[in-house]
Amino acid sequence: MHIMLNDTPLQLAAVSTLAQLLQQQQLNTEGLAIAVNDSVIAKRLWHEYQLQNHDQIQLFQIVTGG
Amino acid sequence: MLTIADQSFHSRLLLGSGKFSTPQLMQQAIKASGSQLVTLAIKRLELDKPRNDLLTPLRAMTIQLLPNTSGAKTAKEAIFAAELARDALQTNWLKLEIHPDPRYLMPDPIETLAAAEQLVKLGFVVLPYCSADPVLCKRLEQVGCAAVMPLGAAIGSNQGIQTRAMLEIIIEQATVPVIIDAGLGAPSHAAAAMELGAAAVLVNTAIAASQDPVAMAGAFAQAVSAGRIAYKAGLAATQAYAASSPLTDFLAAL
Numbered sequence: 001m002h003i004m005l006n007d008t009p010l011q012l013a014a015v016s017t018l019a020q021l022l023q024q025q026q027l028n029t030e031g032l033a034i035a036v037n038d039s040v041i042a043k044r045l046w047h048e049y050q051l052q053n054h055d056q057i058q059l060f061q062i063v064t065g066g
Numbered sequence: 067m068l069t070i071a072d073q074s075f076h077s078r079l080l081l082g083s084g085k086f087s088t089p090q091l092m093q094q095a096i097k098a099s100g101s102q103l104v105t106l107a108i109k110r111l112e113l114d115k116p117r118n119d120l121l122t123p124l125r126a127m128t129i130q131l132l133p134n135t136s137g138a139k140t141a142k143e144a145i146f147a148a149e150l151a152r153d154a155l156q157t158n159w160l161k162l163e164i165h166p167d168p169r170y171l172m173p174d175p176i177e178t179l180a181a182a183e184q185l186v187k188l189g190f191v192v193l194p195y196c197s198a199d200p201v202l203c204k205r206l207e208q209v210g211c212a213a214v215m216p217l218g219a220a221i222g223s224n225q226g227i228q229t230r231a232m233l234e235i236i237i238e239q240a241t242v243p244v245i246i247d248a249g250l251g252a253p254s255h256a257a258a259a260m261e262l263g264a265a266a267v268l269v270n271t272a273i274a275a276s277q278d279p280v281a282m283a284g285a286f287a288q289a290v291s292a293g294r295i296a297y298k299a300g301l302a303a304t305q306a307y308a309a310s311s312p313l314t315d316f317l318a319a320l
Contacts, residue, residue, distance in 0.1 A: 006113055025113075031121045033108065033154035040149040043156075058110060060150045062121060064092065065107025065136050066082025066221070066270035 003055045018049040021057070031062035068266050070243055071159075071191045071212040073130070075102045078260065079290045080132070080245060081283070082270025091279055093123055099273070099283035105132045105161055108151045121155075132193070134161040139174075141181035148185055160185060161215070163195040171221040175202050179209065186210035195247050198229035203236045203244070214240065215247040215268065218259060222271040224251025227258055237263040253282075253289030260293025261301065 001012045005025070015021050018041060022029060034041050035058045041049050051057075068075040081101040086092035096104055104124070111117070124131060133151035138144035144164050152158055162185065164178050165171040173196050185192045191212045196202055198216040206214050216236055219225035226249060227233065237244050243265035250256050251272045259267045269286055276282040 006110060008113065028117060028119070030119065031154050032111070033150035035146070035150065038146070040146070040153055042153050059113070060108050060154065061111045061117065062106050062133065062151070062154050063109050064083040064086065064089075064120065065134060066084045066105055066268075 001051065001053045003051060003053075003057055005057050006059055012051065016050055018046040018051065018057075021051065022046065027059070033060045034058070035060070068243060070193070075130075075266075076100075077102045077287070077290075078266040078294055079256070079287055080105065080247075080266055080268040081273065082268060084270055085274035086279060089118060089120060089123070092274070093127070095273055095279040095283040096124075096127060096129065097283075098280045098287070100287045101283075102129050103132050104129050105134050105268070105270070106151075106155070107134050107136045108147055108154060109137065130159065131155050131157060132159050132161050133157065134163050134195075135181075136163050136165075138164050138181075139166040139177075140164065141177040141184065144177070144181040145184055145188070148181075148188075148190060152190070158189055159191045159193070161193045161195060165221075173197055173217070175199065178202075179205055182206055182211050183209040193245065198232040198236060200232060200235040200239060204239060207240065207242050211242060213243040213245050213265070215245045217248040218246050218255065219249025221248040223249050224272055225249050226251055226255035227262075230262070233259075233262055233264070253285045256286050257289040257293035257296070260290055261296050263297050266290075 003010050015024055037056050068078050077100045079101045080103045081099050082105045133155050135144040135147040138147050148160050164174045166174055178194050182192050182194050193213045194206050194211055195215045203214040219228040245266040246259040246264045247268040250269050256267045273279050273282045
């Protein structure tokens with residue numbers, strides 16, 4: 001399966017959910033938010049969301065700012 | 067007490083978390099400011115860069131985190147940023163800001179009003195950064211914003227209250243808290259904003275970019291308190307002439 005992760009192409013084998021993708025990428029989920037194909041996927045659904053071929057995944061994080 | 071939506075705060079100083087030279091300095095300044103509402107932003111994660119754990123130390127403090135939509139140029143982008151921020155921080159509180167102009171960061175009133183109306187319907191507690199326009203502030207209030215945040219001057223300009231006459235009208239008419247945001251460059255500006263009757267002020271650059279942010283945060287805290295007390299006490303009227311009756315009596319007695 002091919003996906004785009006913040007504009008980086010990624011070939012996935014043993015990964016099927018968003019939560020598994022985060023684990024594989026070793027990402028700290030504190031302050032993280034995710035949109036798939038421009039729709040926000042809530043944290044509580046990361047375990048359920050089944051990745052599809054060609055999904056565009058965007059990761060966002062909380063940063064400092066006024 | 068400052069009450070916004072269903073929350074009460076002792077401090078009337080909101081702090082922006084940007085531009086501090088280190089996260090430690092930011093935390094010390096927050097502490098010194100006594101602020102209970104601290105703004106944060108959201109941006110795309112850069113996968114090749116290491117992430118600092120910003121949130122764990124902030125969550126250990128007794129403050130409420132207020133994400134903003136900085137970077138949004140349209141209502142649509144702001145709503146997207148708001149939904150991301152709500153999920154990232156698990157809060158429905160939002161400082162709405164939409165500024166398409168990169169030079170002055172002037173808030174877009176049309177996009178801001180449109181976004182505010184939508185976000186209130188989506189269940190957000192919306193605090194919009196806006197121009198010091200009494201009609202716009204009233205409209206933002208009517209669509210359900212929990213406060214309005216008109217600017218004193220351009221963001222980061224440190225010019226103080228350039229919009230005084232308009233702020234006076236906004237404060238007179240408002241039935242939600244008026245938080246003066248942007249442009250306050252010195253504690254005296256913050257005190258002046260509070261003397262006008264503002265419910266609170268938001269400060270970032272003036273503290274973060276000062277030579278000693280921790281000391282400056284404390285100075286702003288005192289100025290905000292002093293300004294609030296002065297407002298409640300009722301300032302004496304300004305006059306065109308000097309009236310000094312004790313001196314007159316003294317001369318008459320000679």
